[in-house]
Amino acid sequence: MATLNASDWDRNKAGILLQRAGFGGTPQEVDALAALSPAEAADSLLGPARLVSPEPPPFLEESGVEEALKAERAKMDSLPDPAKADAKREIAQYLRATQGRQITELRGWWLKQMAEPLRATREKLTLFLHGHFATSFEKVRSPSLLYQQNSLFREKAYGMWSDLVLGVAQDPAMLIYLDGAKSRAEAPNENFARELFELFTLGEGNYTEKDIQESARAFTGWGIGFSNGKKGGLQRGAHPSFKNVPKWHDSGSKTIFGETGNFDGTDVVRLTLAQAAAPRWITQKLWRFYAGWPAPEPLLQELVREWQSLRGEIRPFLMAMWTNPNFYDPVRAADRVKSPAEWLVGLCRQIGRPLPAPALSAHILNQLGQNLFEPPNVKGWDGGIAWINTASISRRYEYGSWLVEGTQGLQKLSSLNMAKMAGESGLMKMSLPEISPEGMVTRHGPKDMDPVEKRASLEKMRDAVALSPAPVGGITTSEERQSPEKLLAALSTRFLSGETIPEDLRARFQQAAGEKIPFTDAAVRKMILAIVQSPLYQVT
Amino acid sequence: MNNHELKTRREFLRTGLLGGSLCWTLPAFLSRTMESLHAQADGALVQGVTGRDGNILVVLQLAGGNDGLNTVIPIGNDEYRKARPTLGLPDSSILRIDPQTGLHPSLSGLASAYQDGHLAIVQGVGYPNPNRSHFRSTEIWATGVDSDKSSTTGWIGRYFDNACSGCDASVGIAMASQLPQSFTASTPKGVLYQGGGGAKKKTSKKKGAADADGSMMAMEDDEDGGEAGGSIGMLNGSGNLGHLSALDFLERTEMDAKVSQQEIAKASAKAKNSVPYPGSRLGQNFAMVSRLIAGGMPTRIYYLSLGGFDTHTQQAGAHERLLKDMGDSVAAFLADLKAQGNLGRVTLMTFSEFGRRVKENASGGTDHGAAAPLFLAGGGVKPGLLGQMPSLAPQDLWDGDVKYNTDFRSVYATILEKHLGVKSEPILRKSFPLLPAYG
Numbered sequence: 001m002a003t004l005n006a007s008d009w010d011r012n013k014a015g016i017l018l019q020r021a022g023f024g025g026t027p028q029e030v031d032a033l034a035a036l037s038p039a040e041a042a043d044s045l046l047g048p049a050r051l052v053s054p055e056p057p058p059f060l061e062e063s064g065v066e067e068a069l070k071a072e073r074a075k076m077d078s079l080p081d082p083a084k085a086d087a088k089r090e091i092a093q094y095l096r097a098t099q100g101r102q103i104t105e106l107r108g109w110w111l112k113q114m115a116e117p118l119r120a121t122r123e124k125l126t127l128f129l130h131g132h133f134a135t136s137f138e139k140v141r142s143p144s145l146l147y148q149q150n151s152l153f154r155e156k157a158y159g160m161w162s163d164l165v166l167g168v169a170q171d172p173a174m175l176i177y178l179d180g181a182k183s184r185a186e187a188p189n190e191n192f193a194r195e196l197f198e199l200f201t202l203g204e205g206n207y208t209e210k211d212i213q214e215s216a217r218a219f220t221g222w223g224i225g226f227s228n229g230k231k232g233g234l235q236r237g238a239h240p241s242f243k244n245v246p247k248w249h250d251s252g253s254k255t256i257f258g259e260t261g262n263f264d265g266t267d268v269v270r271l272t273l274a275q276a277a278a279p280r281w282i283t284q285k286l287w288r289f290y291a292g293w294p295a296p297e298p299l300l301q302e303l304v305r306e307w308q309s310l311r312g313e314i315r316p317f318l319m320a321m322w323t324n325p326n327f328y329d330p331v332r333a334a335d336r337v338k339s340p341a342e343w344l345v346g347l348c349r350q351i352g353r354p355l356p357a358p359a360l361s362a363h364i365l366n367q368l369g370q371n372l373f374e375p376p377n378v379k380g381w382d383g384g385i386a387w388i389n390t391a392s393i394s395r396r397y398e399y400g401s402w403l404v405e406g407t408q409g410l411q412k413l414s415s416l417n418m419a420k421m422a423g424e425s426g427l428m429k430m431s432l433p434e435i436s437p438e439g440m441v442t443r444h445g446p447k448d449m450d451p452v453e454k455r456a457s458l459e460k461m462r463d464a465v466a467l468s469p470a471p472v473g474g475i476t477t478s479e480e481r482q483s484p485e486k487l488l489a490a491l492s493t494r495f496l497s498g499e500t501i502p503e504d505l506r507a508r509f510q511q512a513a514g515e516k517i518p519f520t521d522a523a524v525r526k527m528i529l530a531i532v533q534s535p536l537y538q539v540t
Numbered sequence: 541m542n543n544h545e546l547k548t549r550r551e552f553l554r555t556g557l558l559g560g561s562l563c564w565t566l567p568a569f570l571s572r573t574m575e576s577l578h579a580q581a582d583g584a585l586v587q588g589v590t591g592r593d594g595n596i597l598v599v600l601q602l603a604g605g606n607d608g609l610n611t612v613i614p615i616g617n618d619e620y621r622k623a624r625p626t627l628g629l630p631d632s633s634i635l636r637i638d639p640q641t642g643l644h645p646s647l648s649g650l651a652s653a654y655q656d657g658h659l660a661i662v663q664g665v666g667y668p669n670p671n672r673s674h675f676r677s678t679e680i681w682a683t684g685v686d687s688d689k690s691s692t693t694g695w696i697g698r699y700f701d702n703a704c705s706g707c708d709a710s711v712g713i714a715m716a717s718q719l720p721q722s723f724t725a726s727t728p729k730g731v732l733y734q735g736g737g738g739a740k741k742k743t744s745k746k747k748g749a750a751d752a753d754g755s756m757m758a759m760e761d762d763e764d765g766g767e768a769g770g771s772i773g774m775l776n777g778s779g780n781l782g783h784l785s786a787l788d789f790l791e792r793t794e795m796d797a798k799v800s801q802q803e804i805a806k807a808s809a810k811a812k813n814s815v816p817y818p819g820s821r822l823g824q825n826f827a828m829v830s831r832l833i834a835g836g837m838p839t840r841i842y843y844l845s846l847g848g849f850d851t852h853t854q855q856a857g858a859h860e861r862l863l864k865d866m867g868d869s870v871a872a873f874l875a876d877l878k879a880q881g882n883l884g885r886v887t888l889m890t891f892s893e894f895g896r897r898v899k900e901n902a903s904g905g906t907d908h909g910a911a912a913p914l915f916l917a918g919g920g921v922k923p924g925l926l927g928q929m930p931s932l933a934p935q936d937l938w939d940g941d942v943k944y945n946t947d948f949r950s951v952y953a954t955i956l957e958k959h960l961g962v963k964s965e966p967i968l969r970k971s972f973p974l975l976p977a978y979g
Contacts, residue, residue, distance in 0.1 A: 179853055182903045183903075186902060187902025189852060189853075189901065189903060189907075190908075194672075194673065194908075198673050198675070199675075204675070204676050209672065292786075334787040335785060335787075336786070337786055337790075369718070377603075377674070377847075378674075382718070384786070385786055385790075386718050388790055388793050389718060389719055389731070389793060390709070390793055390797035390800055390801070391732045391733065393790070393794055394797045394801060535787055535790030535791045535794060
């Protein structure tokens, strides 16, 4: 495949790569990449082929929840009817609140990994895989199973595509999400087989309804089970794991893609990935995700050849993509829209502020259309210009102002449901309802809290989500603060990778800082905000 | 919209008149400056086509594939009983429309709309060579082309192109997470509206202020929609840039956002709902649409979506809740429009990308199917049953699914011609027989 000459490598391209491969970064990081060759730059961003595992989120260590629930459920069964319904509802609410708190923690945890410069590239790929093999909390409900799937993506991200697809086919969250866990020989469920072909590996038109039905039969037997005999649960060690159950499997003969045999799920994955459509599908999706536009036919063929010669190994394929001259095509340079996660993490890194509290970060991403662990459907996020609509662009601009200028006062925060956030952050934790033998059900939710205590936790929550103005002291030198041109030059290097700014936008940015020289921190922030609140900042 | 106009909009934007110094918080949309600037823009951009008293279409997408057979149900039908041993509804619970046909028991809202003469049921709606993929089938419904063809524009988008080329983006409003694929036009149109509207905001604000412990209650709606968990939530098509670059598109959207947010806030603040709506997201969205209509928005197409219909497992309870939400919301909406005097101007059309398999599966659910019924409601709609209830006899099924007898584009054509008053052939690219759905 064509590769970029070292002589064509410059700061501008390094900035593009830093943004697209990961979540963007500081001018210093761009400089460091620009000093390398294109291949060295790509390799250094990718980092080691083997994963250095991050510290897992603390909620996985929570214990006792399941035992307690079990005891409550046992009590519940002996209650008279009206009280039983009460108890059932209370326990369901408790479970829901606990799951909500844990998923918020997981979202915050993942964003933190994305914001780590040395992890950013692998996390970006993990984000791609999450959208590709979309699986939603809405149906799965178990934060720990979603964490497990997320870890699978991270772990296998750089390896062979076939290992990843097989891993996903046996992943408990996926088995729940696409109903594989409920599929039995006598009534195979077609959901997973259909999406495996249509969305994960081949694309529409490259298989028949018959292939789906037969593959669904082959996948029967792959389910989830509890190795230690427990049922359901939030506690570590009590999570279901993949289980191959021969008595659920349809061991009859199947014909899939023209081949006949007593196939199982592993065979289906092998037969599927051998289809001519398979390398085209995944290479096009990777190209679109990273470059922002679909590869035209000749380029796609080049990508497919590269993929085949690498036998579907992902890390070297990314290297090849990122050193391909087309990746930096100046005509398409502004055609890639940043995803909300990329926008949020990137902006925080560029202005040198920590990410907002998990509950607020999660809220922002949800409002911008990318609720992590809760993609809109099994197709994942469409991405590209689908991120942008009249509602989401207003919100990008609004949240941009929070991150740059802070949330001074209560006015901005008034659009937030503080009580909900306090629940999600564990500041107003729900405890198990108490059920007396007489059938009295006492709930311990936020509504039943002591008013003084409640007020205090809401106050704490407000403090936790409040954002101070961005610390711009270190971003610009005193010399740069002497003229609007110099200030804009410095800020556009940082925020726009030195892209050419149209004259009218340039005027809009410069006016934003006002006329008082030298520019104060507040004036610098005004100019940053004008940049962030422009169409140009939304693309890379 | 032609290039000249686009250029003007861009200049308008870039000169900073609207963008430059304004602070981008939501209250800024309401600022005086915006209002007067918008008045200028209004005059230039809105043309006669979008009169404030024109007819309106409200599209309700039931995403995921609604089980048509358990929505409009054959009464006393042995094949139905045989195919649905656990999911089949007992004849006694079915809300009768005629001796052979009835509605799901949780659709009492629609049953009373039928009694009032505001509901038509079109049976057996589908298309030749049905596709069982959610995405492809949604795309077929959205683009309105044959199932073996594709199109870069949607049927509603082509309506915009044909009938309202000069009007503002808010000629179409979608309350969803993305613009629906059916809105895709050669000249981008349509705005997205999400979350708490003007009137609702005000109430919550008051409530917040009165709240003794001073907790800040959400003005935006709660995210925990908690739709009965299917893997298919809201289904939306990806956008189509047409001739625009991503950057141009961003500029356009920025502009549309500023103008339409203000329009919407103004219109919705003018009107009040006169009936209570369900507290669900769908109910609240219908309440908002009603206020926008009463407030005089020049919008011709509203698009709402309810997800969760992909009921492969444990269908009964989930389907019942979804239908109840739909039926009650629609009933409130119709009553509200009637009180406003706008019922005659509005047609509501429901649709789903496909129905479900006749035979239930072993997980208490149903798999992807083909044809299904849809509802038309409104003051101008002639009440009754249109099309035929498809035969459920095994030899009449296509691969286990009911066969269509009414092409969905006949429904579109009827609405375009009889309700929106435009020629359907340029929009649907073919001529389709009209249904006797209007008096």
